[in-house]
Amino acid sequence: MQRTWYKRMLLSFFPLLLVTISAIIFISFLVVSEISMKQAEKANRISTNYVVDVLQSTVLDIESRVLKEIETNPRIADFMTKNPAEDMRLTQYYLSNEIQKIVENNPYVHSIYLYRADDDRVLTQSFLSNAGGFTDQSFIRQTWSTDYNPSWSPQRMYTDSSLTPAERVITLSKRTPLPLGSQGLVVVNVDVKRLLSIVDGMLNQELSALKISDSSGTVLYAAGEDDGANHAGSMSSLMDSSVLGWTFESGLRAGQLFGWVSVISYIWIIIAALIVVASMIAAVYVFKRNYKPVELIMERIQQYQLRNLQKTKGYDEFSFIEKALESLAQQTMDYERKHQEDVHVRRKQFIRDLLEGQRTVTAAEWSDNAASFKLPHSFQRAVVAVMEIDKFSEFQTVYPLRDQNLLKFALTNAVHESVQQEHRHAWAEWLSNDRMVLICSFEKSGDNEEERLAQLLTEFSRWVPENLKFSVTIALGAMHHGLDGIQTSFRQALHALQYKLLLGEEKLIHYFSRPTRTGAELPKYYLRIAESVQHFRMLNDTWWDETEAIFQHVRDELLTDEEIRAVMRYWIHLLQTEFQDCGHERSGPDVQALVGSLHTVVNTAGQWEELASAFSGQLTGFYRTYHLYRSSRKHRQILLGMREYIEKNYANPELSLIHLSEKFDISAKYASQLFKDEYGINFVDFLVQLRMQEAKNRLHLTDESINGIAVRVGYTNAVSFGRMFKRVIGVTPGDYRKLKQT
Incomplete structure (x- = not known):
C-alpha cells in the first residue's frame, strides 16, 4: 500500500515547520547573545570590585601591621625619646634589623624608615643619617608640617640612596606616639609595581580591559588596550578606592561587537514575527486542502x-x-x-481449592478443566513440595517490587524446567508472596521416583543462591494416590516446613526425615521464662544458665517454628512488663529499644542458632547496662544490706518493715519504696518467696514435720503457714511432699 497521503502531509507541513524552527533558533541565539553580554558585563563588574577589594585589603593589612609594630615595639619608643637607660647604638642596630625583617617578610613593602624630630635624624634598615642629607627630605618636611594625613599618598618616586634608581611607591606615614604624637614619623613605602602585579594574575587581558589611575590622574596600570582604540572595548564600569584614592575603569574588549549584535537583534525579531505569521497563513491553506x-x-x-x-x-x-x-x-x-475467561486466575483458584480443601474437587471436574488449565488428564500418584523464600522481609527490602516479581518468575520457570526434565508432568503456583507450591504427577509407579525427586530438589535448593542471589527452603510431602493424595501431601509438606528454624534454611526438608517430637508443653516454658526474667531483673546471675537451659530444651523437644516464636514473644512480653513496672528513670527507654531489637530478631531469624545467639546477645548487652545503672544508685548499699539481712533472718517471725526501719535507721515507708523501686517487688512478697522456697526444699529433701518446717521458715503456727503455702504454690504442704516423693 502506497503512503500517498502521508507523503502529501509531510511535504505540505515540513517546509513550514523547518522555516519556523529556523527562525526561532536564530532568534534564540540572538536572545542568548544579549543575555550573555549582560552577564559578561556583570561578571566584569564583580571581577573589578574583587580587584579593588584585594588591593585595599593588602595595603590595609600592611597598615595594621605597621600600627601594631609602633604600639608594641619598645625600641621605636626608645629611639624616638633617646631613652638614656638604653644603649642608643645598640637600640638603633636592633631596630634597623627589625625594620629589615618587616620588609623581607612582606613582598609588597619597598622600604621603611623612622624620622626623629628632636635631632632631625632618619633611621633606615641600613643606615642612620641627618634628614637634611636624606634623599626623601622633601616628603618628610611636607608630611611633618601637616597636622593629620590618614590616607596613603599618591604615587611618587622614591630611593633611599642617590646611587640607586628611584622606584614608584605609595607611602603611609604615621606620627609617634600614636595617634598624633610629636616625637617623629614612621614612613612605610609600598612598591606600586609589586602591588599591581596582583592584578596581572586576576585579569584575563584577552577578554577584559582595566585602567587604574591615581588621584592626580596619572595612569598606574593599563591592560587590554594595547591593540588600539578599535579593539579596547568600552569602559562600562567605574569604581573608586577610598583607601588608595585610585580610580578603576574596566570593560569588555568585545564590547563593540556585543553592541552591534544587540542593535540588529531587534530587526531579526521583527523578521521572525513576520515569518511566523506567514507560516500560520500557509498552514491554514494546507489544512483546508488536506481535510478533503x-x-x-x-x-x-x-x-x-x-x-x-x-x-x-x-x-x-x-x-x-x-x-x-x-x-x-x-x-x-x-x-x-462469552467463550474465554482468565485461565490463569481460574487455574490458581482451582489449585488452591484442591490443596487447601476449601471445597471438594471431583475427578469429573478435574477432567473437565485439565485441558484448559494444561494439567495432566490422568495420573496414578502425585507429590507436593512447598518452596519458601528465606528471610523474605530482607528480600523485600533489598529488591524493588518489579525485581521481586522478575526473580519469582525466574524461580518458577527454573524449578518447572528442572523437574520436567526428570518427570512426566509438574506445575507450580504461588500461593502467597513468599511461598510457592510445586505439584509433580506420575502416570506409572516407580521404586525410586520419590528419591530422585528429593535429590533433584536438594540440588535445586543449592542452585538458587548461586544464580538468583537469594535462598529458598523446600519442604517435600510424601507421594500419594489420587486427588485426595495431593491434599495430604500438601499438608505433610507444610508440617515439615514448620521445623525450618531448627533444621536450617537453604535445604530440602522431607516429611519422612523430619524430627520425631517427644512432646512439648508450652506452659512449662512460660514458667521457666518467668523465673529467668525474675532473676534477670533482680540481678541474679543464674538467669544466664536458665536461659541456656531453655534454649537447650527447645532443641531437645523439637518445637515448631510457630511454637518457638510464640515462646520467644512471651519472653519479650515478660521483659517489657517487668521492666516497665520497675519505675526507673532510664530503664523505660532501654527496655523499649531491647523489645524492638528482640522482635526484629524473632521475626527475621532464619535458623534457631542465629535466633538464640542474637537473642542471648541482646539480653547480655541489656543486662550489663542495667547492672551498671543499678550499681550506681546511691541507696545501693542500703538495699544490699537490707536484702542480705532478709535472706539471713527470714525465719524470724518478727521480721517486718518496722523492724527493717529500726535496723537501718530509715523510715518504714522509705524502706518499702526503695525495695519496690530496686527489685520491682514489695517487701512482703519477697519475704514470702524466700520462706516458700526454703519450705519447698525442706518438704522435698527432709522428713521434718510440717509444724517444724513452719517454725523454721518464720511462721508461729502450721495453719498460717499452710494457708500461705497453698496461696503461693497452689497446693498444700502435704500434697506438695507427696507429689515430689512420687
Missing part, C-alpha cells in the same frame, strides 16, 4: 451500518471515526468474552 479525505471517510461511514452513533458534546470528525472503531471492537470483545 477526512470528509470522504465521514460520508462513507454514515452511508453504512453506523448511522445510529450518538453525537455527544465535543463532537468532531475524528471522535466520530474513533467511536465507530470502538463500537466495532467492543462488539468483537463482547462476543469473545
Whole structure:
C-alpha cells in the first residue's frame, strides 16, 4: 500500500515547520547573545570590585601591621625619646634589623624608615643619617608640617640612596606616639609595581580591559588596550578606592561587537514575527486542502451500518471515526468474552481449592478443566513440595517490587524446567508472596521416583543462591494416590516446613526425615521464662544458665517454628512488663529499644542458632547496662544490706518493715519504696518467696514435720503457714511432699 497521503502531509507541513524552527533558533541565539553580554558585563563588574577589594585589603593589612609594630615595639619608643637607660647604638642596630625583617617578610613593602624630630635624624634598615642629607627630605618636611594625613599618598618616586634608581611607591606615614604624637614619623613605602602585579594574575587581558589611575590622574596600570582604540572595548564600569584614592575603569574588549549584535537583534525579531505569521497563513491553506479525505471517510461511514452513533458534546470528525472503531471492537470483545475467561486466575483458584480443601474437587471436574488449565488428564500418584523464600522481609527490602516479581518468575520457570526434565508432568503456583507450591504427577509407579525427586530438589535448593542471589527452603510431602493424595501431601509438606528454624534454611526438608517430637508443653516454658526474667531483673546471675537451659530444651523437644516464636514473644512480653513496672528513670527507654531489637530478631531469624545467639546477645548487652545503672544508685548499699539481712533472718517471725526501719535507721515507708523501686517487688512478697522456697526444699529433701518446717521458715503456727503455702504454690504442704516423693 502506497503512503500517498502521508507523503502529501509531510511535504505540505515540513517546509513550514523547518522555516519556523529556523527562525526561532536564530532568534534564540540572538536572545542568548544579549543575555550573555549582560552577564559578561556583570561578571566584569564583580571581577573589578574583587580587584579593588584585594588591593585595599593588602595595603590595609600592611597598615595594621605597621600600627601594631609602633604600639608594641619598645625600641621605636626608645629611639624616638633617646631613652638614656638604653644603649642608643645598640637600640638603633636592633631596630634597623627589625625594620629589615618587616620588609623581607612582606613582598609588597619597598622600604621603611623612622624620622626623629628632636635631632632631625632618619633611621633606615641600613643606615642612620641627618634628614637634611636624606634623599626623601622633601616628603618628610611636607608630611611633618601637616597636622593629620590618614590616607596613603599618591604615587611618587622614591630611593633611599642617590646611587640607586628611584622606584614608584605609595607611602603611609604615621606620627609617634600614636595617634598624633610629636616625637617623629614612621614612613612605610609600598612598591606600586609589586602591588599591581596582583592584578596581572586576576585579569584575563584577552577578554577584559582595566585602567587604574591615581588621584592626580596619572595612569598606574593599563591592560587590554594595547591593540588600539578599535579593539579596547568600552569602559562600562567605574569604581573608586577610598583607601588608595585610585580610580578603576574596566570593560569588555568585545564590547563593540556585543553592541552591534544587540542593535540588529531587534530587526531579526521583527523578521521572525513576520515569518511566523506567514507560516500560520500557509498552514491554514494546507489544512483546508488536506481535510478533503477526512470528509470522504465521514460520508462513507454514515452511508453504512453506523448511522445510529450518538453525537455527544465535543463532537468532531475524528471522535466520530474513533467511536465507530470502538463500537466495532467492543462488539468483537463482547462476543469473545462469552467463550474465554482468565485461565490463569481460574487455574490458581482451582489449585488452591484442591490443596487447601476449601471445597471438594471431583475427578469429573478435574477432567473437565485439565485441558484448559494444561494439567495432566490422568495420573496414578502425585507429590507436593512447598518452596519458601528465606528471610523474605530482607528480600523485600533489598529488591524493588518489579525485581521481586522478575526473580519469582525466574524461580518458577527454573524449578518447572528442572523437574520436567526428570518427570512426566509438574506445575507450580504461588500461593502467597513468599511461598510457592510445586505439584509433580506420575502416570506409572516407580521404586525410586520419590528419591530422585528429593535429590533433584536438594540440588535445586543449592542452585538458587548461586544464580538468583537469594535462598529458598523446600519442604517435600510424601507421594500419594489420587486427588485426595495431593491434599495430604500438601499438608505433610507444610508440617515439615514448620521445623525450618531448627533444621536450617537453604535445604530440602522431607516429611519422612523430619524430627520425631517427644512432646512439648508450652506452659512449662512460660514458667521457666518467668523465673529467668525474675532473676534477670533482680540481678541474679543464674538467669544466664536458665536461659541456656531453655534454649537447650527447645532443641531437645523439637518445637515448631510457630511454637518457638510464640515462646520467644512471651519472653519479650515478660521483659517489657517487668521492666516497665520497675519505675526507673532510664530503664523505660532501654527496655523499649531491647523489645524492638528482640522482635526484629524473632521475626527475621532464619535458623534457631542465629535466633538464640542474637537473642542471648541482646539480653547480655541489656543486662550489663542495667547492672551498671543499678550499681550506681546511691541507696545501693542500703538495699544490699537490707536484702542480705532478709535472706539471713527470714525465719524470724518478727521480721517486718518496722523492724527493717529500726535496723537501718530509715523510715518504714522509705524502706518499702526503695525495695519496690530496686527489685520491682514489695517487701512482703519477697519475704514470702524466700520462706516458700526454703519450705519447698525442706518438704522435698527432709522428713521434718510440717509444724517444724513452719517454725523454721518464720511462721508461729502450721495453719498460717499452710494457708500461705497453698496461696503461693497452689497446693498444700502435704500434697506438695507427696507429689515430689512420687
